[in-house]
Amino acid sequence: MMADNENKDPLIAWLPELLMTGGRFAPGQALVCDSSGRIVKLARVDELQGEKRIILPGRALLPGMVNAHSHAFQRVLRGRTEYRTGPSDSFWTWREMMYSAATRLTPEDVYDASRLTFLEMALNGITSVGEFHYLHHAPDGTPYDDPNLLAKEVVRAAGDVGIRIALLRVAYARSGFQVEQNPQQARFLEIDPDVYFKNLEGLSADVTRANSATVREDPSSRAESGALAHGRATAPSPAWVGVAPHSVRAVPIEYLREVISYANQHELKVHMHVAEQPAEVSACIEEYGRTPVAMLATEGILSERFTAVHAIHVTPKAIPSFAETGAMVCACPTTERNLGDGVVPADEYFKHKVPICLGTDSHAQIDLLEDARELEYHLRLQRLERAVLSVARPTESESPAVSSSSGALPHGRPSDTAAALFDCATKSGARSIGSPGGSLEPGQAADFFTVALDDPSISGASSDDLLSRIVFSLSRAAVREVVVGGRPIVSEGRHLIQEEVVERFNELQQKLWS
Numbered sequence: 001m002m003a004d005n006e007n008k009d010p011l012i013a014w015l016p017e018l019l020m021t022g023g024r025f026a027p028g029q030a031l032v033c034d035s036s037g038r039i040v041k042l043a044r045v046d047e048l049q050g051e052k053r054i055i056l057p058g059r060a061l062l063p064g065m066v067n068a069h070s071h072a073f074q075r076v077l078r079g080r081t082e083y084r085t086g087p088s089d090s091f092w093t094w095r096e097m098m099y100s101a102a103t104r105l106t107p108e109d110v111y112d113a114s115r116l117t118f119l120e121m122a123l124n125g126i127t128s129v130g131e132f133h134y135l136h137h138a139p140d141g142t143p144y145d146d147p148n149l150l151a152k153e154v155v156r157a158a159g160d161v162g163i164r165i166a167l168l169r170v171a172y173a174r175s176g177f178q179v180e181q182n183p184q185q186a187r188f189l190e191i192d193p194d195v196y197f198k199n200l201e202g203l204s205a206d207v208t209r210a211n212s213a214t215v216r217e218d219p220s221s222r223a224e225s226g227a228l229a230h231g232r233a234t235a236p237s238p239a240w241v242g243v244a245p246h247s248v249r250a251v252p253i254e255y256l257r258e259v260i261s262y263a264n265q266h267e268l269k270v271h272m273h274v275a276e277q278p279a280e281v282s283a284c285i286e287e288y289g290r291t292p293v294a295m296l297a298t299e300g301i302l303s304e305r306f307t308a309v310h311a312i313h314v315t316p317k318a319i320p321s322f323a324e325t326g327a328m329v330c331a332c333p334t335t336e337r338n339l340g341d342g343v344v345p346a347d348e349y350f351k352h353k354v355p356i357c358l359g360t361d362s363h364a365q366i367d368l369l370e371d372a373r374e375l376e377y378h379l380r381l382q383r384l385e386r387a388v389l390s391v392a393r394p395t396e397s398e399s400p401a402v403s404s405s406s407g408a409l410p411h412g413r414p415s416d417t418a419a420a421l422f423d424c425a426t427k428s429g430a431r432s433i434g435s436p437g438g439s440l441e442p443g444q445a446a447d448f449f450t451v452a453l454d455d456p457s458i459s460g461a462s463s464d465d466l467l468s469r470i471v472f473s474l475s476r477a478a479v480r481e482v483v484v485g486g487r488p489i490v491s492e493g494r495h496l497i498q499e500e501v502v503e504r505f506n507e508l509q510q511k512l513w514s
């Protein structure tokens, strides 16, 4: 007998060797998706009926990762800033080099750079990105005829690669407290909050319209920007908007209050750079008599829709205010180490149950699992300890210590550190940017990736230590299939439009630097 759905929209059953469910890997399980791109159920293989089967021998299947903080265009700088420009180099000298690239990109260049960046993300198993977008105008600061031209080029790039995008549109009003305006920031500026809101609304309307052109709508559900539609047959959104007041440096308090009030009214996600550099903290104390986090807390700006990007230079007193308000932190360890920013006190955040998501930020490297492991490794170097983020602390009598008389190593014990770090790369990221996906559960978006179990970087794993091997040592070469909304975008480790994207990016690099 045929299943009812077989003629029209057959369900698809993905059958990997191991499927990650409830934080563990199980054999003999299928992930069943419908034609709208949602997960219908996880089922035992012997329970399947008329589903179309896609068999993936030798693969483990995991939820797609969410990259919560990106400046896609900065990918053009990779490898070009790794030298000393004066007596000492820092975030601030790097920023001048970044600005000089930012001022030269045409709209088409922004598209080509973004497409390569998102392609590299897809090849790493990333299925959603939060793009912190501040390039708004022509290089001399004149708005384009369409004031959202560049934002839309970035959204188009994500759509062409096939990953989801939260376009976090940046509000940027000044160089800093009592700082002369920097002409290299002319492309970012919207000094009047009303102009910012008008452009944000224009972008939101355009993104919603573009979504409905590509997504099959369920007439019974609404699909508003910023609020994801969860109708039964409605496909999860490929793109949506959020707000991003750039930093306490670039957005004065009155402007910031307006942005937050708008975000509250429209239930939009709010991302903001917070305490990345000590100089930003001291300037904030000078202007407001408070640290950035104290200022955000006392102004009522922290909320469960708020993500503080970096949040490195914070006092122990500041951390509970994240916990009390439900605000999150986005750590970007590969960029933070590249720029010499400092170390995110992730152990303190975890102690207070503040969720941490991850971003590849400047794209000095794009490998979200590297960011995950660095979150832990930076603390090991600082604290001279191992497993700093582990919450399980066995007592001496329970401890399967290596010093026991048998000398045997503990085995069969899953790593809670790896599980916590993988949650940062998936669930917490999805929550931070309001993305579908992040876990493999019925009703969720069918966003996932597979790894080859025979890849040398993870081979020999048992189901207990597989996640730990993936988090601490997976090579990108092991990522084989990447699927967004049930649609494969990477097969056998290759993206469908990889050659063309790389070729166009090579041409852009030639144009920019030779």
Ligand SMILES: [Zn+2]
Residues within 6 Å of the ligand: 069, 071, 132, 273, 309, 361
């Ligand atoms: Zn950033």
